[in-house]
């Protein structure tokens with residue numbers, strides 16, 4: 271099992287209620303944002319995944335919420351239109367709130383959970399502190415895209431993973447290619463056995 275898989279299993283334990291498939295989609299989006307930036311510059315943002323009600327209680331909108339009032343069906347994280355919308359909105363201050371069903375519930379949230387006694391590697395700033403704090407105050411997992419193009423995952427107030435986008439994409443796609451390859455082999459085998 272890779273380190274990344276271990277992290278997913280740890281933060282997605284049944285008692286926390288974080289859906290691993292949704293978290294993986296969020297990570298893929300975070301990695302894309304870290305790599306691509308927007309309009310020629312690097313951008314940073316936060317995704318807070320699961321325990322939506324508590325996350326909303328511990329945060330407030332910095333502007334009129336651009337996602338408010340839209341049909342939840344139109345706000346699914348796997349929808350390419352939603353992903354592009356998030357990439358655009360990620361240029362604004364604040365965090366995205368993502369439900370365990372993969373619905374992007376709110377954007378531009380100021381996270382106001384207490385940062386008391388949160389221990390953080392030196393050099394990380396307010397964005398990382400806010401992400402760590404909300405992950406301690408709730409059962410949510412936070413994913414930070416740093417303007418330094420690194421993605422960090424926080425759970426229960428602590429950093430549990432630091433992701434270099436290129437390495438993560440390489441392992442993500444090679445794993446999927448292996449699965450696809452295995453699928454081809456299985457279908458080859460079944461077509462052979464059927465004849």
Ligand SMILES: Nc1ncnc2c1ncn2[C@@H]1O[C@H](COP(=O)(O)OP(=O)(O)OP(=O)(O)O)[C@@H](O)[C@H]1O
Nearest residue numbers: 314363364365380381394395396397398400416417
């Ligand atoms: N409490 C908060 N809730 C949501 N977003 C916050 C909060 N505090 C700071 N931010 C976001 O973090 C940005 C400032 O990031 P800052 O550079 O201080 O942090 P950082 O951890 O060093 O991040 P980076 O690695 O991206 O530079 C703000 O513009 C805002 O978008």
